[in-house]
Amino acid sequence: MTLFYKKIHLGHVYMQLWPRDKTLAAMFPENRIITAVEFAIRWLPVLIVMSLASQFLLGAATFWPVVMASVFFMLSLPLQGYYWLGQRAETRLPPSLSKWYVDINNKLGQQHLVRQPRYLELAETLNRAFRQLDKSFILD
Structure with a gap:
């Protein structure tokens, strides 16, 4: 499990090091991945809270497993981006x-x-x- 955390940390370090220049965006996918990770970190907590609140207020109890699965998936999205960046940094x-x-x-x-x-x-x-x-x- 520590290998996973090291790769996530390396992805975060790589994200901080990578220069955000438009000329590099045409040659490397890093700018798009970094933008997606930053977007997910900023807006997914809001989306998670909204989906849990709407399920609590309006949803039936039978839909809780689906809502929780989607919440866990949304929580994993930034980690997937960090993992990709960590893997890319080691390539x-x-x-x-x-x-x-x-x-x-x-x-x-x-x-x-x-x-x-x-x-x-x-x-x-x-x-x-x-x-x-x-x-x-x-x-x-």
């Missing part, structure tokens, strides 16, 4: 992105690079690049 970069990772690090003047970079290292590098370089590094 090794394909060769084309690995070369791009090396090129960006060379522009940043980094000497020691990870031999087999993951998406987590790419997120760190992109975050640094957006702070230190202009956006032309994306097109190179």
